[in-house]
Amino acid sequence: MIVPIKLENTQDISYDILIDKLPKLTFDTKVGIVTNPTVSALHLETLLSKIDAPKVHVITVPDGEEYKTLETVENILNELFEHKFDRKSLLIAFGGGVIGDMTGFTASLYQRGIDFIQVPTTLLSQVDASVGGKTGVNNKYGKNLIGAFYQPKAVYINPEFLETLPPREFAAGVAEIVKMAVMFDAEFFNFLGNADFHDEAVLKEMIRRSVELKAWVVNQDEKEAGIRAVLNYGHTFGHVIENETNYNTYLHGEAVAIGMVMANALAVELGLFEQEEADRVKRLLESASLPVSYEIKNVDAFYDHFFLDKKSAKGSIKFILPEGMGNHKIVNDIDEMIVKKVLKHFGADQ
Amino acid sequence: MIVPIKLENTQDISYDILIDKLPKLTFDTKVGIVTNPTVSALHLETLLSKIDAPKVHVITVPDGEEYKTLETVENILNELFEHKFDRKSLLIAFGGGVIGDMTGFTASLYQRGIDFIQVPTTLLSQVDASVGGKTGVNNKYGKNLIGAFYQPKAVYINPEFLETLPPREFAAGVAEIVKMAVMFDAEFFNFLGNADFHDEAVLKEMIRRSVELKAWVVNQDEKEAGIRAVLNYGHTFGHVIENETNYNTYLHGEAVAIGMVMANALAVELGLFEQEEADRVKRLLESASLPVSYEIKNVDAFYDHFFLDKKSAKGSIKFILPEGMGNHKIVNDIDEMIVKKVLKHFGADQ
Numbered sequence: 297m298i299v300p301i302k303l304e305n306t307q308d309i310s311y312d313i314l315i316d317k318l319p320k321l322t323f324d325t326k327v328g329i330v331t332n333p334t335v336s337a338l339h340l341e342t343l344l345s346k347i348d349a350p351k352v353h354v355i356t357v358p359d360g361e362e363y364k365t366l367e368t369v370e371n372i373l374n375e376l377f378e379h380k381f382d383r384k385s386l387l388i389a390f391g392g393g394v395i396g397d398m399t400g401f402t403a404s405l406y407q408r409g410i411d412f413i414q415v416p417t418t419l420l421s422q423v424d425a426s427v428g429g430k431t432g433v434n435n436k437y438g439k440n441l442i443g444a445f446y447q448p449k450a451v452y453i454n455p456e457f458l459e460t461l462p463p464r465e466f467a468a469g470v471a472e473i474v475k476m477a478v479m480f481d482a483e484f485f486n487f488l489g490n491a492d493f494h495d496e497a498v499l500k501e502m503i504r505r506s507v508e509l510k511a512w513v514v515n516q517d518e519k520e521a522g523i524r525a526v527l528n529y530g531h532t533f534g535h536v537i538e539n540e541t542n543y544n545t546y547l548h549g550e551a552v553a554i555g556m557v558m559a560n561a562l563a564v565e566l567g568l569f570e571q572e573e574a575d576r577v578k579r580l581l582e583s584a585s586l587p588v589s590y591e592i593k594n595v596d597a598f599y600d601h602f603f604l605d606k607k608s609a610k611g612s613i614k615f616i617l618p619e620g621m622g623n624h625k626i627v628n629d630i631d632e633m634i635v636k637k638v639l640k641h642f643g644a645d646q
Numbered sequence: 647m648i649v650p651i652k653l654e655n656t657q658d659i660s661y662d663i664l665i666d667k668l669p670k671l672t673f674d675t676k677v678g679i680v681t682n683p684t685v686s687a688l689h690l691e692t693l694l695s696k697i698d699a700p701k702v703h704v705i706t707v708p709d710g711e712e713y714k715t716l717e718t719v720e721n722i723l724n725e726l727f728e729h730k731f732d733r734k735s736l737l738i739a740f741g742g743g744v745i746g747d748m749t750g751f752t753a754s755l756y757q758r759g760i761d762f763i764q765v766p767t768t769l770l771s772q773v774d775a776s777v778g779g780k781t782g783v784n785n786k787y788g789k790n791l792i793g794a795f796y797q798p799k800a801v802y803i804n805p806e807f808l809e810t811l812p813p814r815e816f817a818a819g820v821a822e823i824v825k826m827a828v829m830f831d832a833e834f835f836n837f838l839g840n841a842d843f844h845d846e847a848v849l850k851e852m853i854r855r856s857v858e859l860k861a862w863v864v865n866q867d868e869k870e871a872g873i874r875a876v877l878n879y880g881h882t883f884g885h886v887i888e889n890e891t892n893y894n895t896y897l898h899g900e901a902v903a904i905g906m907v908m909a910n911a912l913a914v915e916l917g918l919f920e921q922e923e924a925d926r927v928k929r930l931l932e933s934a935s936l937p938v939s940y941e942i943k944n945v946d947a948f949y950d951h952f953f954l955d956k957k958s959a960k961g962s963i964k965f966i967l968p969e970g971m972g973n974h975k976i977v978n979d980i981d982e983m984i985v986k987k988v989l990k991h992f993g994a995d996q
Binding site: 366370373374377404405406407408409430431432435437440441442443444445 | 716720723724727754755756757758759780781782785787790791792793794795
């Protein structure tokens with residue numbers, strides 16, 4: 297199935313996302329595949345067997361978020377110059393979100409921009425990173441602080457690559473799918489409630505609907521001024537959890553799952569969400585083997601941490617909350633007491 | 647006077663170029679001024695006296711093309727992070743083309759893009775770098791090979807800054823102005839032929855018309871696929887001259903001046919340009935104290951050098967030639983013998 301992406305409001309950009317087995321890919325230009333050793337060992341042969349191009353060069357970068365740096369991007373750029381890539385050459389991002397973000401960023405920089413396509417191999421990157429055009433790297437000051445908005449020419453999502461994905465990483469991708477459903481589409485949430493995530497047709501539909509919803513959001517707000525903030529549902533809490541646990545306990549999607557449970561509790565407290573709805577979300581996350589609880593040791597410290605998030609303007613926090621299933625509300629200036637009251641439920645004696 | 651810039655074909659971008667004394671600049675955000683010691687010593691006080699902002703931070707980078715690197719950009723980025731610049735902060739490029747290119751590039755990268763404005767202090771950067779959105783840095787493989795297309799929010803061109811510009815640098819800027827006239831506007835060429843370049847009203851008009859013409863070109867071709875190539879008139883020859891003289895003999899604009907004389911000779915040979923027209927261009931360049939001759943020691947080596955230019959597709963050279971005054975023609979595949987015949991006129995016994 298094909299999901300057409302059109303960013304017509306801010307720029308005249310359109311490309312297709314194909315959700316299917318990898319088709320034959322024919323290019324009349326030099327092609328650079330950027331990947332890591334893990335993905336390469338499992339799937340590079342499959343990708344190479346599908347590519348027909350005058351010259352294919354594989355660039356392998358170390359696996360892991362800690363290598364998502366300007367230095368790695370510079371190494372990729374140098375390799376492209378060494379191999380005389382020109383303005384018509386093309387890059388393929390072959391891996392998860394880290395590879396996608398760095399490859400897109402590299403493509404944006406090389407001779408002020410060459411084409412790239414995404415072949416994401418994790419569920420998270422398939423549903424999340426393949427739409428939106430956010431590319432970039434981390435530095436010592438934080439995540440994704442250096443980068444560019446740059447769109448791929450096409451995205452090929454092959455659900456078969458997910459068969460080798462570790463279960464925790466698969467679940468982390470499901471968390472982002474649940475996020476889209478709770479924020480934007482009650483019917484999709486119902487579908488997920490009854491779905492066997494490992495059935496191929498179901499999986500494709502899950503990916504399709506997530507991608508479609510994200511494209512709809514991004515199209516309204518490519519540069520993250522308004523509705524795109526809704527994609528941060530669960531993230532305000534999740535970022536604090538990730539930070540408190542030194543980024544070594546939870547995968548991002550797992551922290552977001554817990555964060556959604558917390559956001560829902562706050563929404564219930566404010567009368568925006570029924571307790572029964574919050575329970576349904578929690579059950580769905582649990583059924584996907586996602587964590588749904590976290591012991592907040594110090595409520596005041598947890599609260600103060602919100603203000604360190606780069607997305608929060610100083611002195612105010614925007615909470616992204618569900619307002620009934622499938623609807624969202626951005627709420628500013630919730631009374632500190634109310635937030636802390638909710639956080640206390642996640643304290644030691646929850 | 648104000649020149650409105652509208653890039654409506656490829657993106658919905660518009661900004662104004664003010665050609666006048668620097669006005670009062672009021673911002674409600676943190677402002678970072680990127681400059682070099684030379685410009686800073688001469689004019690920083692003037693700029694600072696015009697800025698009203700909650701916080702102004704000056705970032706000084708070393709003066710010179712050799713510092714136009716990714717490393718310098720990373721240093722600027724780090725300084726912005728150290729000083730807690732946020733997504734609403736703004737950069738001001740205060741200097742010549744090197745400062746403008748690096749500041750725009752840095753702005754494009756910081757948190758995936760913050761606003762920047764240009765306050766160019768050389769004639770070349772006033773007429774050339776302030777329109778077009780080309781930003782970036784050099785690396786060991788060549789010039790401007792890493793970068794982004796990124797547009798400023800405004801450009802303030804103050805001709806008074808040119809009073810302290812070394813005469814050779816002033817002349818180098820005039821070369822680019824002559825280029826625009828020969829390629830696009832015979833009337834403007836006539837105006838330049840009778841102009842006192844140091845009269846302030848004349849100078850403003852020269853800058854205005856150049857900027858307007860460049861904006862017209864860029865608007866048709868933001869990403870350099872077609873007509874924008876015409877801006878390389880004189881550059882095909884000029885790049886070879888710069889390279890043969892190790893970039894330490896001629897300023898870029900000076901090499902372009904000689905390159906235009908060579909291109910004109912080729913155009914005359916092909917019957918596109920009258921000898922009398924070529925002579926008029928040469929006289930104008932001479933009157934601006936620009937070099938108009940260059941001794942080609944080895945015609946074959948000079949010719950082969952064309953193919954090393956990154957803008958030439960392998961095996962073919964596009965020559966940008968005048969076709970009568972004020973008109974341009976892009977000519978492919980001129981017979982090697984004809985080109986070499988023209989080059990021989992610039993040989994040792996010219």
